[in-house]
Each structure stands twice: as C-alpha cells, then as structure tokens.
Amino acid sequence: MKALSGRRSSDFLRTLLLRSSRGALNQRKTVTFGDGSAVAGKILISAASVLVLLAIWWAVTYKWGLPSGFAEQAERADRIENPEGRFSETKLVRACKADPQCSYSQMFNHRTLPSPVNVLRAVNELATDGWRQNTLQAHTWASLERVLIGLLLGVLVGVPIGLAMGLSSFFKSVFDPIVEGFRPIPPLAFVPLLIIWFGIGETSKITLLFFAALWIMIIGARSGVLSVKLSKVHAAYSLGASKPQVLTRVILPNALPEILTAVRVSLGVCWGTLVAAEIVAATEGLGFMIWDAQKKLRMDVVVVGIIVIGLMGVLLDMVMRKLENWLIPWRGKG
Amino acid sequence: MNDGTANLSLSGVGMVYDVPNGEPVEALDDVSFNLEQGRLLTLLGPSGCGKTTLLNILAGFLAPTSGIVKLGGSLIKGPSQDRGMVFQQGALFEWLKVSDNISFGPRMNRQRSATTKRMVDELLDTVGLSGFGDKRVYELSGGMQQRVALARCLANDPKIILMDEPLGALDALTREKMQGLVLELWQNTGKTVVLVTHSVEEALYLGDQLFIMAPRPGRIERAYELPFAEIGLSTSPRELKASPEFIEKREEVLSLIWQMEEQIMGHEDRR
Numbered sequence: 001m002k003a004l005s006g007r008r009s010s011d012f013l014r015t016l017l018l019r020s021s022r023g024a025l026n027q028r029k030t031v032t033f034g035d036g037s038a039v040a041g042k043i044l045i046s047a048a049s050v051l052v053l054l055a056i057w058w059a060v061t062y063k064w065g066l067p068s069g070f071a072e073q074a075e076r077a078d079r080i081e082n083p084e085g086r087f088s089e090t091k092l093v094r095a096c097k098a099d100p101q102c103s104y105s106q107m108f109n110h111r112t113l114p115s116p117v118n119v120l121r122a123v124n125e126l127a128t129d130g131w132r133q134n135t136l137q138a139h140t141w142a143s144l145e146r147v148l149i150g151l152l153l154g155v156l157v158g159v160p161i162g163l164a165m166g167l168s169s170f171f172k173s174v175f176d177p178i179v180e181g182f183r184p185i186p187p188l189a190f191v192p193l194l195i196i197w198f199g200i201g202e203t204s205k206i207t208l209l210f211f212a213a214l215w216i217m218i219i220g221a222r223s224g225v226l227s228v229k230l231s232k233v234h235a236a237y238s239l240g241a242s243k244p245q246v247l248t249r250v251i252l253p254n255a256l257p258e259i260l261t262a263v264r265v266s267l268g269v270c271w272g273t274l275v276a277a278e279i280v281a282a283t284e285g286l287g288f289m290i291w292d293a294q295k296k297l298r299m300d301v302v303v304v305g306i307i308v309i310g311l312m313g314v315l316l317d318m319v320m321r322k323l324e325n326w327l328i329p330w331r332g333k334g
Numbered sequence: 335m336n337d338g339t340a341n342l343s344l345s346g347v348g349m350v351y352d353v354p355n356g357e358p359v360e361a362l363d364d365v366s367f368n369l370e371q372g373r374l375l376t377l378l379g380p381s382g383c384g385k386t387t388l389l390n391i392l393a394g395f396l397a398p399t400s401g402i403v404k405l406g407g408s409l410i411k412g413p414s415q416d417r418g419m420v421f422q423q424g425a426l427f428e429w430l431k432v433s434d435n436i437s438f439g440p441r442m443n444r445q446r447s448a449t450t451k452r453m454v455d456e457l458l459d460t461v462g463l464s465g466f467g468d469k470r471v472y473e474l475s476g477g478m479q480q481r482v483a484l485a486r487c488l489a490n491d492p493k494i495i496l497m498d499e500p501l502g503a504l505d506a507l508t509r510e511k512m513q514g515l516v517l518e519l520w521q522n523t524g525k526t527v528v529l530v531t532h533s534v535e536e537a538l539y540l541g542d543q544l545f546i547m548a549p550r551p552g553r554i555e556r557a558y559e560l561p562f563a564e565i566g567l568s569t570s571p572r573e574l575k576a577s578p579e580f581i582e583k584r585e586e587v588l589s590l591i592w593q594m595e596e597q598i599m600g601h602e603d604r605r
Contacts, residue, residue: 231425234395239439239490240415249442253429330428333472 054116061115070095070102089298114300119307122300131301132292134284140308143278143285146202147270147316150209154266158214159259162221163251179218187212187273191280200281205274212273213266220262224255229334257324257331264320271313286312339406340371340493340526342392347401349387349552360551361387362398367554369543374520374527374563376541378534378587380595384552385530386498392528393419393496405494415439418492420483423503426471432482433458433467439490457485460522461515477508484519497529501536510571513539517566534587535575538562546587548594556590558583 032038074095075087096102114122126136134142164171165179187208198204228251236250278287290305324331349362362384369375377385390396391403394413403410405417413419426435433454434441440450458464461481471479480500487495500516501509513536520527520540531537537544542563548555560583566574574580 229424231421232427234393234413235419235421235425235486236438236442237395237413238393238415238417238419239442239486241438241442245442249438250427253427256429328429330470330472334424334428 058116061113061118066096067102070099112299114303118300119303122298122304126301126304131289132284134289136289136304136308139284139286139289139305140312143271143274143287144312146205146285147209147267147274150206150274151213151263151266151270153206153210154213154217154270155263157210158217158262159221162218162259163225163247163255165218166222166225166255167247167251175218179215182211183215183219187269188276188280191277195281200283205277205282208277209270209274212270216262216266216269217259220258220265221255224258225251227258228254232334254334257328260320260324260328264317264324267316267320268313271309271316275309338371341406342369342494342526342528343367343402343404345402347388347391347398347403349384349391349396350399362391363551363553365401365552365554367545367557369526369528371526372524373543374529374541375543375545376537377528377530377545377547378532378537378591379545379547379555380549380591380598382552382598383547383549383594385547387552388547389496389498389528389530392494393417415443415490416493418487418490418495420480420487420495420497420500422499423476423479426479426482426486428471430471431467432463432469432471432474435471435482436467436485436489438486443490453489454485457489460488460519461485475508476504477512480504480512481515484515488519488523492525494526494528497527499530499532502532509536514566514571516540517563520563521567534584534591538580538583538587539566539571539575544587546590549598555594558587 026032026038026040029035029038071092074092077095078085078087078091123136128135130136131139161171161175165175166172190208190211191204194204194208198207232250232254233246236246241249274285275287278285279291282288286305286309290302290309293299293301293305345366347362347365348360351359351361353359365384365388377388379385387396391398392410394410394417397411410417427438430438436454436457437450440453441447454467455464458467461484463478463481463485466474466478471482474482483500497516501512504512516527516529517540519525529537529540531540538560539562541558541560544558544560545554546556546558547553562574562580562583
C-alpha cells in the first residue's frame with residue numbers, strides 16, 4: 001500500500017509528464033489499453049527521449065573521443081605560433097602525436113564517431129567555408145531542387161496517365177503491363193544506364209527521380225479515380241454534366257486526396273533515391289557531400305549531412321501535410 | 335400545365351444480367367405501365383425485385399435488354415437533366431459549398447450566374463436551409479444533406495424526379511419530417527416523381543400510386559391507387575398514419591410482402 005503523500009506526488013508527476021492533448025474524455029476512460037484513440041503523444045516524454053539519445057551520444061564520444069578541450073588547446077597553441085595560418089586537421093593529428101596525454105587511437109575513434117560538439121563545429125564550418133566550393137545551404141538546395149523538378153515532372157506525366165487508366169479500358173490495357181513491369185524495379189537500378197546516357201549531371205538525376213515518382217503517381221491517380229462513388233458520377237450526369245465536366249468537376253476533386261497522398265509518398269521516395277544517386281556520382285548535393293567527406297575521414301561532416309537529410313525529409317513531409325489540410329479539407333468526409 | 339411532356343411510358347421492359355458461370359438473372363421481366371405527369375409513384379418490394387434496376391433504367395444509367403422507355407414521347411437513351419435523381423446519401427459533392435452543390439446543374443449548362451444565384455437562394459428557402467449556403471456539405475446533418483440533394487435536383491427544373499431510397503439513411507424522426515417536405519415539394523412543383531423505398535409506411539404515405547414488385551423475375555406484382563398523399567397535404571402525418579384506413583392498407587401490403595419474403599426464403603432453402 002502506498003502512502004497518501006506518495007500518491008499525490010506521483011499524480012503531480014503524471015500530470016506533468018503524461019498530460020494528454022486529446023481532451024478531458026480520455027482522462028475519464030477506464031479502458032485505455034487497446035483503445036487506439038486513447039494513445040496520444042506526450043511532448044515532455046518525447047523531448048526526454050531525444051535528450052537521452054543526445055546524452056548517450058555525448059557520453060560515448062566523451063569516453064572514446066579526444067580528451068576534453070584538446071582540440072581547442074592545440075588550436076590556441078597553433079594561433080600563437082602562426083597567427084596567419086589556418087588550423088587544419090593535419091595540425092591536430094600532429095599535436096596529438098606530440099602530446100603523451102593524447103593517443104592516436106583516441107584520434108581514430110574521434111574519426112569514427114564525432115561528438116555532438118564536433119558536429120556543431122562542422123555545421124559552422126560548412127555553413128561559412130563550405131565543402132568543395134559549396135556551402136551546406138548550397139548542397140541542400142542542389143538536392144532539393146533536383147527532387148522538386150523530378151517530382152514535378154513525375155506528377156505532370158503520371159497523373160494524366162493514371163486518370164486515363166482509371167477511365168478507359170484501352171489505356172488501362174496499354175499501360176498496365178508497363179506500370180506493373182517497371183514498378184517493382186528500384187529506381188537506383190537504372191543509375192548505371194542513366195549515367196551512360198546522360199552523364200553525371202542534372203539530366204541523369206532528374207530522369208531518375210522522374211521515374212521514381214512516375215509509377216507512384218500513376219497508381220495514386222488511378223486508385224483515386226476508382227475510389228469515386230458511382231452515385232456522384234451518376235448525379236453529375238443527371239444534372240447535365242458532359243464527360244469533360246464530369247472529369248474536371250467530379251472525378252478530379254474526388255481523386256485529389258489520393259493524388260496528394262501519392263505526391264507525399266513520391267517525395268519521400270525521391271528524397272531517399274536522390275541521396276543514394278548522389279553518392280554514386282555527383283559534384284554537389286548532400287549525398288555527394290557525405291560520400292566525399294567519408295573519403296577524407298571527415299565523419300563530423302558525414303554526420304551533419306545525415307542529420308540534414310533527415311531533417312529535410314521530415315520538413316518536406318510536414319509541408320505536404322499542411323498542404324493537404326489546406327487543399328483538401330473535405331478528405332474522408334464524402 | 336399538364337402538357338404530357340412528363341408522361342412516362344414503359345412497354346415490355348426487360349433486363350437480363352449475364353452471370354459468369356451461372357444462369358442469367360432476370361432482374362426485370364415485361365414491365366409495362368404509364369405514369370401521367372404530376373403523379374407520385376412509389377416502388378416497394380423485397381430486395382432483389384428489381385426496383386433499383388428499374389429506377390436506373392428510368393434515369394438512363396442502364397439500357398434495358400428489351401422493351402421501350404419513353405418520357406414525353408421521346409426515347410430514353412442515357413442520363414439527362416430531364417430526369418433529376420436523388421440518391422440515398424453520399425452523392426453530394428463534398429468539395430463544394432452547399433450553394434455550389436445546388437447550382438451545379440445550372441452551371442454545367444452554362445446558365446448566367448446572376449439568375450443562378452437568385453434561384454439558389456430561393457431553393458435554399460424552399461427546402462428550409464436559408465443561410466446555410468456557405469456551409470460545407472459535411473458540416474450538415476444527414477437530413478440537411480438530403481434537403482440539399484432535393485434542392486440540387488430541383489435547380490435543373492427536371493421533368494421528372496427519381497428518388498432512390500432518399501430517406502433510407504435517416505433516423506425515424508428526421509425521416510418523417512422529410513416525408514412532409516417531399517409531399518410539399520411534389521404539390522408545389524407539380525413534378526412527376528418516382529420514389530423507391532423499403533418502408534411500407536413511406537410508400538403508402540407518399541405515393542398516390544404504389545407498385546408492389548416481386549422478385550425472380552423482377553416484375554410489378556400489384557398496383558394500388560392511394561388517397562393518402564393528397565390527404566397528407568392537409569392532415570398531420572401522425573393523425574393520418576394512425577387512421578384505420580391507413581393501418582388497414584399497411585397491414586395488407588405488409589402481409590403481401592411477408593408472403594413474398596417467405597417464398598424467397600423457401601426458394602433459397604431448397605437450393
């Protein structure tokens with residue numbers, strides 16, 4: 001049996017940590033285990049989870065990384081020796097070798113897993129000095145631009161094909177084998193061909209992303225057409241609508257939720273495909289940056305790249321969700 | 335204004351569906367009748383009797399395998415704004431405002447927007463939804479949505495209105511209120527109406543003519559001329575539905591339908 005005061009303090013902790021954003025009804029529910037609607041995100045717990053992850057990262061790199069403040073000390077010492085020169089990684093290695101307190105093995109582990117502080121420093125370096133003539137922003141934009149252009153082309157070509165497949169037996173028969181044949185092939189499998197045809201420049205990247213988005217868009221648009229309630233189409237014809245009017249005024253708005261879902265999925269797939277494609281061959285972009293940095297053992301730059309890739313993925317998905325709420329408020333209410 | 339342009343005539347209408355790996359199904363067999371302009375016909379029958387098939391043929395969504403269907407002397411070949419349709423539910427366009435749903439027909443037919451706007455306001459008033467024009471369809475209750483569906487249909491000024499269980503998804507109270515509205519609209523517009531329903535009471539209350547349909551093959555089993563729709567315009571619905579004449583008719587029709595249902599069950603047991 002628990003003491004009363006103990007229960008009270010645990011209640012306080014619970015309201016602090018578990019306060020639900022879903023309103024009062026959930027607090028009155030006695031059955032919550034198995035009731036999906038009673039499961040809600042608690043911001044404090046999520047924040048704690050992120051902090052724990054960062055703490056583990058920091059602790060691990062503190063143990064196996066450079067001795068605390070070693071890099072700063074070495075840099076300060078170097079400044080005094082050469083006020084004009086830049087403090088480079090080579091100088092850091094040299095300083096470590098010279099110092100009995102700093103072992104080379106620690107330097108190596110510092111290379112394998114950079115600490116959060118190293119990564120923050122790398123962000124600063126990449127944002128101002130950049131990597132291979134391009135700042136972090138420029139690399140990010142290069143990747144983003146490719147994704148947006150490839151996706152746009154995929155939507156412009158895929159949606160009409162998908163609509164046609166949902167509306168006519170002829171087009172369904174024509175495109176079905178093509179779509180079903182190409183869809184299971186991971187877009188990256190085409191990279192060798194595309195490089196031979198278009199080189200390692202923008203054309204091959206955008207073509208790759210176009211194909212990555214195309215099949216998803218076709219299938220989304222087709223299933224959007226197939227999900228239209230027949231009574232709505234019948235109603236439109238009974239109200240005197242012509243075939244083009246039924247297409248633009250009934251079928252298209254009805255298919256819009258599924259088309260936008262397909263755009264969202266395509267965006268995710270394109271982003272992943274692009275980074276992989278940039279690793280294979282590119283001269284700029286986030287994928288290129290992390291691959292090039294790996295060759296130079298700059299793991300801090302690699303980690304920065306990985307984090308930016310992840311953040312951009314989350315950001316793009318958030319933008320798409322906002323767009324959906326704004327464009328199709330009627331979704332699921334038909 | 336009975337000029338015969340809304341007279342409906344069917345002769346020998348049959349509908350046979352081909353079933354893969356099975357015998358063809360006769361959804362309708364030799365359905366013939368004339369419906370004069372301004373009448374309200376209700377179709378009632380057990381499921382599978384072909385009443386929805388018949389309505390779809392009248393709307394022009396299905397072409398019968400035999401027979402002739404004419405409205406005002408001209409053959410029905412496909413859907414047209416001559417024949418307005420009110421569906422059970424979910425046939426409104428949820429991406430449009432209420433007023434845009436109602437003006438959908440006139441806009442498709444390229445009518446001037448000034449006239450349309452005035453008409454939409456009048457129709458909203460007629461179906462008791464004044465002030466709801468700017469709402470989204472999904473913000474309305476089921477009963478209000480069916481009011482919008484009625485208004486949308488009337489906006490095109492069709493010759494005949496076809497209703498496929500228009501009140502079937504509504505709760506009992508709303509349903510009774512809506513029945514009153516249907517009667518009122520029928521009286522005020524003088525439209526020919528064909529209404530399919532599952533509810534015996536509704537069929538008796540709304541129809542000034544009633545066909546009981548039977549399955550296998552789908553056909554008109556019995557036709558009634560009914561007085562209740564006319565009376566219903568001046569009497570309260572509860573009073574009317576509690577009157578001995580109404581109850582007597584209701585029991586008669588119910589027992590007929592029960593008989594049919596039992597035959598169907600027996601038929602299926604033997605299979």
